[in-house]
Amino acid sequence: MNEVLFVILRRLRRPLIVLIIAYAISVWGLVLIPGMDKSGNVVHLGFFHALYIISYTATTIGFGEIPYEFTDPQRVWTVVCIYLCVVSWAYALGSIFHLSQDQTLRDAIARRRFALRVFALQEPFVLIVGYGQSGIMLARMLDRMGQRMVIVEMRAERAARIEIEEFEYSPLFLSADGRLPDVLVDAGVTHSKCVAMVALAGNDDSNQSVAIGGTVLNPSLRIIARVHTKIAQANLDSFRNIELVNPFQIFANNINLDMGSPEKLRVIEWLSGLPGGMRPDSLNLPKGHWLVCGTGSLSQYFVSALENAGVTCSVVNIDLIKQGDTHVLQSQGVVFQDMLSAGIEKAVGLVVCTESDSVNLATVTRARSINSKLYVVIRQVNVANASLIDASMANLRFIKAEVVSHKARQLLTSPLLIRFLKYLDQDSGEMAKQTGALLEKQVGDKVPFMWGFDCYASFAGLREALAPEVQPPFSIGDLLMNPENPPERINAVPLLLLRKELEFPLPPEDTPLLSGDRILFAGRRGEGEVQKRFLLEPSPLAFVRTGLEPPRSWLFRHLVRRRGTKV
Secondary structure (H helix, E strand, O other), X not given: OHHHHHHHHHHOHHHHHHHHHHHHHHHHHHHHOXXXXXXXXXXXXXXXXXXXXXXXXXXXXXXXXXOOOOOHHHHHHHHHHHHHHHHHHHHHHHHHHHHHOOXXXXXXXXXXXXXXXXXXXXXXXXXXXXXXXXXXXXXXXXXXXXXXXXXXXXXXXHHHHHXXXXXOOOOEEEEOOOOOHHHHHHOOOOXXXXXXXXXXXXXXXXXXXXXXXXXXXXXXXXXXXXXXXXXXXXXXXXXXXXXXXXXXXXXXXXHHHHHHXXXXXXXXXXXXXXXXXXXXXXXXXXXXXXXXXXXXXXXXXXXXXXXXOOOOEXXXXXXXXXXXXXXEEOOHHHHHHHHHHOOOOOOOEEEEOOOOHHHHHHHHHHHHHHXXXXXXXEEEOOHHHHHXXXXXXXXXXXXXXXXXXXXXXXXHHOHHHHHHHHHHHHOOOHHHHHHHHHHHHHOOOEOOEEEEEEEOOOOOOOOOOOOOOOXXXXXXXXXXXXXXXXXXEOOEEEEEEEEOOEEEEOOOOOOEOOOOEEEEEEEOOOHHHHHOHHHHOHHHHHHHHHXXXXXXXXXXXXXXXXXXXOO
């Protein structure tokens, strides 16, 4: 509110001064000019009466001459006051109308309204800073999951698109620079309902500023930041509550995994996909000599991944020059000769990763004219150019926005899954095979749904089962029984057990459970809701464990205790 008032007072400073001077001159003149009462005595108006007369005279209301009829000098002065004040008011009103179109004031009012709406939020929300391609995809994913969002975007044209997007839960948005601390505060970075902030600005410098600013303002807030270079990643690694998403590194790691441990990559992608979708297939990347065409961070990560996989590669630097808003090859002939020198005729694979979709397509076309059997990996820079990249008929495409949005969604919605995936990544391969077999048996060929189950004795349904004297001990296998129809099993797989500071990947079903344990399950749609019945009351769990329906009313429980029947 201070900003709005400051802008108003600053813009209306001159009109207000003109009005004050006009009123002061008018009032002072009426006070000084002598009048005459009904008896012919000379009288002077007081300041209050003079101000009262000027107030209704300047606004042309005209209540008459009070308290006595004016003399001719007073009437002459009143005429002067009318023109003086009317002109002053016309100037002031014109300034007010002009102020209503002032962009600074409109931005200040919009900022204030936005801050008040964010402050009034009573449900958990995610703060997204940056509404580019990655921000759009992430916002759509979170909206489908029913997650409220607050979005900050510096470019006004991008922020305006939010209004025409079809969201089930309309996000709050502001066109402002997210690097400014006061903008982050207005956007809710210190709000008690803000569960996380995702920094998806256009470059690493902006994302570093946003991420560091957020962690300074709210050290306990979970922050996810996109980075592209190793320097930016090293700068933010020292902040414990900042989780980094490097799309180039993620994609390059997948290339490395497919060449070294394809089963591990298949299971990781299987668990990381959109729930309910089809299970992804293996990439089946060929081993042999590869060509990497392009410069920058993505090219470097690809080269490192290929070298780590034990295959040889050559780099063809493609220099681009910018003409307007597009990039073009500086010299087509040099690139063609460089491909031949790099051994494209004997290569098995080609990676094209420049900053231009048209250049990438042209490079693939030229390379295939030399070697038609190439396995092609192409980068798609702009999501809108999908048809252009489709024309390349590449075996695999890299879309940065998709990689970033999917990874950010996993970090936001499945933090336990991220922990389990770390165990898969570090394992030699046996855990991946075991996980794949369990998913194949219980889920089939679909991407499973993830949910966590909290075992706390405070839940009515688990209070008796978690008692120390209960025999046999309450175990994970009990939670895998269908509470509606035991001993039928629900289609779910326990992936991870958390017990205080300890973690147990793929825990056996006979693992006893203690109060405070958390279990990550992967299964078919709706199985998590069925499993939650165990939390509500002890009857379903007792029925699963004993096969007998326990008494629910006080009368029948009393009769059972009297008979000494053990249920």
